[in-house]
Amino acid sequence: MSLSTQFYTMLSMIAMGSFFGASLDTYQRFLNRKNRKRLIVFVNDILFWIIMGLISFYVLFLVNYGELRFYLILALLCGFSAYQALLKKFYLRVLEAFIHFTKETIRLLYRLFITLIYSPIKWIVLFLIGAILFLSRVLLTLVKFIGKVLLWVLKVVFYPIKLIGKGLLHLIPKQVKEAFRKTYHVLEGYFNIIKNVLIRAFHFIKRMFRI
Incomplete structure (x- = not known):
């Protein structure tokens, strides 16, 4: 060396x-x-x-x-x-x-981040959420109001038809009414049978899957 x-x-x-x-x-x-x-x-x-x-x-x-x-x-x-x-x-x-x-620089950067980035974004998001909620309430109230108005209009429009129907119902002969009632009861019985069969089939399939 x-x-x-x-x-x-x-x-x-x-x-x-x-x-x-x-x-x-x-x-x-x-x-x-x-x-x-x-x-x-x-x-x-x-x-x-x-x-x-x-x-x-x-x-x-x-x-x-x-x-x-x-x-x-x-x-x-x-x-x-x-x-x-x-x-x-x-x-x-x-x-x-x-x-x-270094500590002071990190604190300064943190404050700048909170002041210039985090806080504006936070307030913008809160404003948008508040605006969306407000508009949703306004639209819901408007839909309810329109629904009530339409329901009232339909009641007014169909009220004469209802009266006419009741009047025509009284003009129908009793035999025809009785035939409609019997047909209705027969159909109701068939529907009840189908309903019971479907319920039993559902419970059977449910028990099979549990097993």
Whole structure:
């Protein structure tokens, strides 16, 4: 490994140490250990360090094709220590400012969505529903009124016919009336027989399907 490669590798590992420190603070900020279950914290810790190890190996592979030396571990520790001593307070302030900015942006977008999209659509839908209900009531009332008027007209029109029919009914001989009555009773009997047969057949089919 050439001297320039070693130099670039040292700088990369120092940068990775600082990156470790910043990543660890970011991870601690979002994890909220006090309100998490131990199992979740344990799994998250393992995943975090696995990801950090993979990132470090990938950077090392890009710089010197993955050749690991003891002094590289010291470079990582130096980078981590430099972050803790010089950059941690500044980074935490930037992180909190970024989180605050993100929250306020999300709140603003939510309010804009409610004001410009959700509320207008809501009121338009409510207006349309109210208009449809109002028109339905008006049409129903109009149909009822027209129905009553037509019924009254039909009663007026058919009233003379009814009177004429009653008058003609009195003129029909009693023998003809009696013949009509007998015919009516006979037909009624046949219809009752057919009705009973159909009811029995229906119950029979119903019992078969239950089985």
